[in-house]
Amino acid sequence: MDGKQKLFLVILGILMAVVTVKYGLSVLVPSEITPEQVQVEERTTEEVEEPKLEEKEKVYVNIFFIGQNENHEEVYKAVKREYDKEIDGSKLKFAINSLVTGPKVNEREKGVYTEIPIGTEILSIREYEDKAIINLSSEFETGGGTDSLYKRLYQLIKTARRNSDVPVYLYIEGERADVVGGEGIMLSQPLSDRSLDG
Secondary structure: OOHHHHHHHHHHHHHHHHHHHHHHHHHHOOOOOOHHHOOOOOOOOOOOOOOOOOOOOOEEEEEEEEEEOOOOOEEEEEEEEEEOHHHHOOHHHHHHHHHHHOOOHHHHOOOOEOOOOOOOOEEEEEEOOOOEEEEEOHHHHOOOHHHHHHHHHHHHHHHHHHOOOOOEEEEEOOEEOOEEOOOOEEOOOOOOOOOOOO
């Protein structure tokens, strides 16, 4: 073997070694892949929506108690109570029941109170298409004097009117209450802001 052949074989060996190393590295260390080299298999999939829990919109009713304004004058204060028709029935029934039950502890702590006498019971609340009748026990009109009686009547009137779309009438012990209490306060009906004017 002459010198040229040896040189050829050496060069051929070097080239083969370079190719082998290059091939080996390409297998072990992948080269950078361009987006064009990536094949994406497109599939149509049905989108599955997670069931959404229906969030109920909160509804509130206003119950009128008595409190003081910034000038320490007595005023009728509307207290908001959360209302759920499925649990509480009609707005009017829930509102009148809340009124007769009285302010909650946290409301009392804010200076809110009621003139509705303890022991007052709701005998019935009947609602019709054209009117509603609130029938209370006789305790509603006893005790406290004339001033207290006016205040509790206004509490009832304001609460009933705010929470009913039909005219509301007050009955006591099953009788329409056109005159209330031992003081004989005249009450024009259906209940309105002018019911105690006469």
